[in-house]
Amino acid sequence: MKQTELIIIGAGPAGIQAAITASELEVEVTLIDSQPSVGGQYFKQVPEEFNIHDSSSHQKQASELFNKLNNSRVKYLPETLVWGIFHNPKTDLWQVTLQGESCPSRIESAFIIIATGAYDRSIPFPGWDLPGVITAGAAQIMIKNQGILPGKQVIVSGTGPLQLAAASNLIEAGAKVQAVLECNQKLFIRGIHHLPSIWGQWRRLQEGFQYTENLIKTKTPYRIGWSVIKADGFEKVEEATIGKLDSVGNPIQKSYQKIAVDAVVVGYGLTPSTEFFRLLDVDMRYSKSEGIFLPKRNEFFQTNAQGIYAVGDCAGIGGAKLAMQEGKIAAIDVAVQSGKTSLTNMETTLNQIERKLNREQKFAKMLGEIFSLPDGLFSFAQPDTIICRCEQISLSEIKEAISFGAQSVTDIKNITRSGMGNCQGRTCGSILSQILAKEARCNPEDCQYLNIRPPVHPILVETIEEETTEVLS
Amino acid sequence: MKTTNTFDVIIVGAGVVGCSIAYHLTKAGFKVALVEQKHVGSGASGANFGMVQSNDVEIKHSIPMVLKSYKRFDNLEKELGMSIGFRRIASLRLLSSESQWMNSKDRASILPKVGIPYEYLPPERVAEIEPEVNPNGLFGATYASFQGQVNPFLLMWGFLKNAHRQGLSLLTYHEVNNFLMEGSRVVGVDTTKGKLYADKVVLATAAWTRKLGLLIGQNWNIHTFRASAMVTERFSDLQIHSIVTSADHIEAAVNGPEDAELTVMALSQTQEGNFLIAQADRPGEVLDGKISHVAPRTMSTITTRFFPILRKAKIIRTWTAPTTYTDDGMPLLGPVKDLPGLILAASFRSAVVHSPIAGEIITELVNQGYCDLLDISPFAPERTMMEADTVYKVKSTKTESNEMPE
Numbered sequence: 001m002k003q004t005e006l007i008i009i010g011a012g013p014a015g016i017q018a019a020i021t022a023s024e025l026e027v028e029v030t031l032i033d034s035q036p037s038v039g040g041q042y043f044k045q046v047p048e049e050f051n052i053h054d055s056s057s058h059q060k061q062a063s064e065l066f067n068k069l070n071n072s073r074v075k076y077l078p079e080t081l082v083w084g085i086f087h088n089p090k091t092d093l094w095q096v097t098l099q100g101e102s103c104p105s106r107i108e109s110a111f112i113i114i115a116t117g118a119y120d121r122s123i124p125f126p127g128w129d130l131p132g133v134i135t136a137g138a139a140q141i142m143i144k145n146q147g148i149l150p151g152k153q154v155i156v157s158g159t160g161p162l163q164l165a166a167a168s169n170l171i172e173a174g175a176k177v178q179a180v181l182e183c184n185q186k187l188f189i190r191g192i193h194h195l196p197s198i199w200g201q202w203r204r205l206q207e208g209f210q211y212t213e214n215l216i217k218t219k220t221p222y223r224i225g226w227s228v229i230k231a232d233g234f235e236k237v238e239e240a241t242i243g244k245l246d247s248v249g250n251p252i253q254k255s256y257q258k259i260a261v262d263a264v265v266v267g268y269g270l271t272p273s274t275e276f277f278r279l280l281d282v283d284m285r286y287s288k289s290e291g292i293f294l295p296k297r298n299e300f301f302q303t304n305a306q307g308i309y310a311v312g313d314c315a316g317i318g319g320a321k322l323a324m325q326e327g328k329i330a331a332i333d334v335a336v337q338s339g340k341t342s343l344t345n346m347e348t349t350l351n352q353i354e355r356k357l358n359r360e361q362k363f364a365k366m367l368g369e370i371f372s373l374p375d376g377l378f379s380f381a382q383p384d385t386i387i388c389r390c391e392q393i394s395l396s397e398i399k400e401a402i403s404f405g406a407q408s409v410t411d412i413k414n415i416t417r418s419g420m421g422n423c424q425g426r427t428c429g430s431i432l433s434q435i436l437a438k439e440a441r442c443n444p445e446d447c448q449y450l451n452i453r454p455p456v457h458p459i460l461v462e463t464i465e466e467e468t469t470e471v472l473s
Numbered sequence: 474m475k476t477t478n479t480f481d482v483i484i485v486g487a488g489v490v491g492c493s494i495a496y497h498l499t500k501a502g503f504k505v506a507l508v509e510q511k512h513v514g515s516g517a518s519g520a521n522f523g524m525v526q527s528n529d530v531e532i533k534h535s536i537p538m539v540l541k542s543y544k545r546f547d548n549l550e551k552e553l554g555m556s557i558g559f560r561r562i563a564s565l566r567l568l569s570s571e572s573q574w575m576n577s578k579d580r581a582s583i584l585p586k587v588g589i590p591y592e593y594l595p596p597e598r599v600a601e602i603e604p605e606v607n608p609n610g611l612f613g614a615t616y617a618s619f620q621g622q623v624n625p626f627l628l629m630w631g632f633l634k635n636a637h638r639q640g641l642s643l644l645t646y647h648e649v650n651n652f653l654m655e656g657s658r659v660v661g662v663d664t665t666k667g668k669l670y671a672d673k674v675v676l677a678t679a680a681w682t683r684k685l686g687l688l689i690g691q692n693w694n695i696h697t698f699r700a701s702a703m704v705t706e707r708f709s710d711l712q713i714h715s716i717v718t719s720a721d722h723i724e725a726a727v728n729g730p731e732d733a734e735l736t737v738m739a740l741s742q743t744q745e746g747n748f749l750i751a752q753a754d755r756p757g758e759v760l761d762g763k764i765s766h767v768a769p770r771t772m773s774t775i776t777t778r779f780f781p782i783l784r785k786a787k788i789i790r791t792w793t794a795p796t797t798y799t800d801d802g803m804p805l806l807g808p809v810k811d812l813p814g815l816i817l818a819a820s821f822r823s824a825v826v827h828s829p830i831a832g833e834i835i836t837e838l839v840n841q842g843y844c845d846l847l848d849i850s851p852f853a854p855e856r857t858m859m860e861a862d863t864v865y866k867v868k869s870t871k872t873e874s875n876e877m878p879e
Contacts, residue, residue: 084766084769086763086764086765086766087763087766088766089727089728090726090727090728090729095766097766097769281761281762281763401630403634404630404633404634404637405633405634405636405637405641405643406630407512407513407643407645407646408512408645408646410512410513410515411512411513411630411645414513414514414519414626414629414630415626415627415630417745420790421789422706422789424789424790448512448646451762453764453790453791453792454764454769454790454791455769455788455789455790455791458706458787458788458789459787459788460784460785460786460787460788461705461773461776461777461783461784461785461786461787461788462773462777462784462785464769464770464773464788465770465773465774465776465777465784466770466773466774467774469723469725469770469771469774470723471721471722471723471774471775471778472721472722472723472724473569473570473573473720473721
């Protein structure tokens with residue numbers, strides 16, 4: 001069995017930083033990522049032929065980090081999927097099971113830092129499953145990685161800075177953005193409380209200005225308190241219905257407008273990738289701003305499972321800078337726990353990180369509060385709107401299950417099969433709890449969360465069978 | 474949840490048996506609370522394949538009970554007013570040697586006489602029924618043509634949906650920490666969310682029964698073992714019509730040779746087209762829900778021996794749950810001696826098939842204090858306390874000729 005001292009899952013900002021720090025402290029590290037190159041979503045490496053305008057400070061930071069990683073002794077496994085984490089009682093180590101062209105099938109270690117980041121959060125509305133309706137993240141991948149324009153006439157709808165970035169990229173790539181719709185009403189009123197947090201975040205504001213510059217130049221309307229309500233089309237999206245929202249996010253019918261489009265890009269923020277924490281059954285807590293359960297962590301970002309750490313966006317949306325500081329701290333703790341250094345040695349370093357950490361946490365909290373989703377958004381779905389896209393389960397089927405007396409999202413899953421498909425509820429899991437909370441008049445946190453069982457990604461029987469095993473009669 | 478904390482009956486355990494009891498008791502007009510430590514079906518009931526099996530019945534005392542219960546499935550969907558995914562389906566157990574067939578001979582002589590078809594099939598007949606079975610080394614199969622399968626979740630929720638309308642208080646995420654006593658009488662349970670009182674407390678707690686019994690000085694000799702399984706994506710390259718199991722197995726050490734996991738193939742295709750695959754069993758008192766690191770491999774390995782075509786199927790989920798076993802193969806069913814107010818309905822071999830009758834029996838016991846339907850005296854819980862405290866071990870074929878219970 002292949003063994004190492006530390007396994008890091010995810011090579012985004014948090015994972016890379018954790019790998020560099022741990023390696024500098026003489027810890028033997030294996031860094032695993034599903035993508036062909038390091039960087040994650042934030043430091044996405046763009047193939048040169050598509051390289052469009054990129055903010056230079058961001059680029060500089062990325063290449064510095066990549067250089068450090070390349071010059072370290074970190075063992076890096078690209079294009080490798082982790083499909084399970086098991087406890088092996090024989091070795092008393094964590095066994096990480098892998099799928100990929102050139103990776104071992106299993107690696108064991110006492111420590112795992114999970115840095116799996118986040119993915120686009122979706123809101124169900126009629127037509128959200130039509131081809132041509134895509135998330136902001138998917139739009140950016142299409143433009144940046146594949147050089148494909150998602151559409152020529154596009155509506156961008158959602159909340160927060162990510163959709164602004166997507167709109168800006170779309171404009172640069174030559175799309176006509178009909179409008180950018182921000183669903184949060186009180187953006188500026190909410191934001192004012194957080195002015196002190198913005199202090200020291202000038203570079204970020206600059207980034208924000210770059211995005212808006214493109215909108216202003218092309219006179220793209222930016223409507224606050226609006227959202228896409230519905231998408232229509234034969235086989236692909238042809239028309240979007242947009243509407244104004246009331247103070248809690250419910251659409252106001254008389255405001256509806258129809259717009260001809262060939263793509264709808266939705267960016268309702270991010271959902272942390274908590275699959276591995278639910279797989280390992282670690283203690284979780286409900287976070288209102290993300291609308292899901294997140295792993296509980298100690299001051300070094302260790303979960304209650306011995307040796308399992310959670311850093312970066314997968315443990316709560318906080319952005320790349322916060323993620324990197326968290327990665328550093330977790331890596332230092334692993335080095336201390338495995339006897340490579342001591343806490344007293346690391347005290348000065350930890351204190352320095354702590355200060356940066358506090359600032360980043362404040363900024364993350366601000367973004368979370370400003371761009372948290374109003375409840376009314378979950379009223380867009382109609383009875384025949386598909387909620388679970390893997391198993392094709394509609395809202396009316398989910399409401400019927402609730403009428404049987406379902407009390408948790410798992411109950412709904414078991415009755416309807418919603419969340420039982422390939423993605424194990426990645427998209428519909430948090431939506432189910434919003435629907436149940438509304439129907440049963442309880443808090444979303446009382447609805448619990450969906451279990452995850454291995455494999456985290458579908459895996460061929462032949463990749464895990466062992467032909468040499470003896471069958472007894 | 475707006476309920477008071479006093480009921481006619483408290484049922485502990487929202488598995489398939491507890492849900493059925495809740496349905497039958499509320500139908501009879503009782504005020505019932507169904508108390509569950511996690512969510513509905515979070516123990517063995519949510520982990521099983523939904524087999525409505527009569528061919529693996531304990532043959533000394535359980536046949537009348539199983540037959541009565543089995544017949545209820547013909548009308549259950551109508552009675553519950555919804556689909557529970559019920560279908561009649563054959564069960565085929567692949568044999569690789571004559572000695573494996575000899576082990577089933579008792580069963581084959583008794584079951585057909587009581588109306589449960591059970592016979593030996595030569596390899597060529599197996600090939601007709603399931604053409605994709607690997608014929609290499611096949612001695613034949615035992616064939617039980619008249620078995621059944623339900624969706625276990627829909628069965629539980631079919632009971633609950635009706636119980637809900639009949640006024641059931643379903644109290645999930647209420648873990649029972651202790652019993653409430655008045656002298657020797659059980660008068661309720663103390664849960665993580667408060668005390669609940671009732672005239673009768675029914676334990677439908679399967680693998681958790683022993684732990685609860687120890688709180689009140691009852692050491693019911695119920696053994697736990699964990700059973701694991703997995704499911705594939707919908708896979709259209711193969712269609713199978715029966716529940717196909719194997720007498721052959723794989724042994725794999727988890728902690729060491731003393732703690733082997735024993736894997737047989739158990740395969741069935743859902744009506745949606747997914748394959749439910751294999752069964753890995755391992756003894757142990759651990760009640761958590763984590764599958765061992767060897768089970769996905771052994772389940773994949775044994776399945777492709779019999780169905781090579783399944784190499785190309787994608788596994789989407791594996792799972793495990795603690796299930797139970799008694800030395801005589803019979804449940805603990807009936808009032809608990811010397812502890813008035815407490816009734817057991819635990820450790821059924823095949824809980825799905827027993828669930829309707831368990832509901833009827835418990836309702837009679839609550840209603841009139843005794844059971845007219847059938848003689849339940851062989852199932853008296855106290856019998857298990859008189860037995861030696863044996864430990865269930867995987868019976869290794871390396872040391873003795875044996876096989877897994879079907």
